[in-house]
Amino acid sequence: MSFYKKSPQHYGYVFKIIWSKNYLGLAVDKKLQSNQTLPLTTFFFWPRENGWQLLKEELSCKPWISKEDSIDILNGYNEIINYWIENVNKMEGIKKLIVASSKLNFELLAKV
Numbered sequence: 110m111s112f113y114k115k116s117p118q119h120y121g122y123v124f125k126i127i128w129s130k131n132y133l134g135l136a137v138d139k140k141l142q143s144n145q146t147l148p149l150t151t152f153f154f155w156p157r158e159n160g161w162q163l164l165k166e167e168l169s170c171k172p173w174i175s176k177e178d179s180i181d182i183l184n185g186y187n188e189i190i191n192y193w194i195e196n197v198n199k200m201e202g203i204k205k206l207i208v209a210s211s212k213l214n215f216e217l218l219a220k221v
Contacts, residue, residue: 121139121140121178122137122138122139122140122149122178122181122182123137123138123140123146124136124137124138124185124186124189125137125138125146125152126189127152127154128193130197130198132154132155132156132157133154133155133189133190133193133197134152134153134154134155135152135153135155135160135164135186135189135190136148136149136150136151136152136153137149137150137164137168137182149167149171149174150164150167150168151167155190155193160186160190161183161186161187161190164182164183164186165179165183168182168183
């Protein structure tokens with residue numbers, strides 16, 4: 110499943126999520142015209158590492174990603190982390206995530 114929160118010109122990036130009770134894995138992919146994705150970053154597992162800072166550093170090494178897109182990606186990362194913090198211990202958390210995903214830009218890969 111893919112969900113987008115931006116206007117059509119911002120459909121270029123998608124979060125890949127691995128949802129667990131103990132951690133949240135997030136990676137960023139580039140959305141291609143053929144509806145396929147190309148990995149841009151590795152997975153960052155929160156709270157084990159400062160994923161926001163690592164993501165910011167990794168995005169800054171990619172000159173083809175605009176500053177505006179980098180800000181949107183980092184803000185999206187924060188939104189997803191905050192959502193996970195609020196819902197990780199709730200049984201209906203994953204269902205709520207899918208329902209609330211219309212405002213988040215992600216593709217759920219796995220719930221472990």
